[in-house]
Amino acid sequence: MSAKTLYEKLVESHTIRELDNEGHVLLYIDRSILNEYTSPQAFSGLRERGRTVRHPDTFLLNIDHVNPTRSQRDDLMTDPGGQLQVDYFRENAADFGITLFDVLDPRQGIEHVVAHEQGLVMPGMVIAAGDSHTTTYGAFGALALVSGRRKLNICWPRRRWFTASSKPCA
Known part of the structure; x- marks a missing residue:
């Protein structure tokens, strides 16, 4: 039996076929973590196709891109576009039955910090998200897959991800 990298072990253990x-390969996704800035188009795509998400309890929505940074917490967005994003995000959370860490939720914070603070990212998991900082979950022994809205729209309904398995560096 030859030695394997963590990446190889995670891909192997999550490969559906x-x-x-x-x-x-087609990979099984353990968790999807999303924010209000990168997810609207993917949710719109699901709505247009009349689709839903499988196991909404494995999803986390967290508002962290357009919320105010004032010391006194409130949910008043100073940017009208940001308010539209937050409103649509809240609507998506309610309609799809997904947990939302809203602006006034004590668990809310930076998306890539609260997920592991709340025990939602653990070693050995495969995480899919649409934010460029998703790769930080690798620090916790998880395989982090970053995607655009089109691929998220495809993977959400069945919690599957297709990818080219990378080769280890020599």
Whole structure:
């Protein structure tokens, strides 16, 4: 038995099936973590297709991009566009039955900090999210997959992800 990297172990343990002979696999997703800034188009895509998410309890929505940074917490957005994003995010959380760490929720904070603070990111998990900082979950022994809205729209309904399995560096 040869030694394996953490990446290889996580891909192997989460592979649903191989898609071809070129290293493309279908992965099982343990958790999806989203914010109000990167998710609106993906939610709109689900609505347009009449789809929902499987196991909404494995999703986390966290407002952290457009909320005020004032020392006194409130949910008054100073930017009208930001308010629209927050309103749509709240609507999506309610309609899809997904937990939301809203602005006044004591658990709310920076998306990539609160997830592991709340025990939602653990070693050995595969995490999918649409934010460029998603890779920080790798520090906790998780495989973090960053995606655009189109791929999130595809993976949410079934909690699956297709990817090309990377080769280890020599």
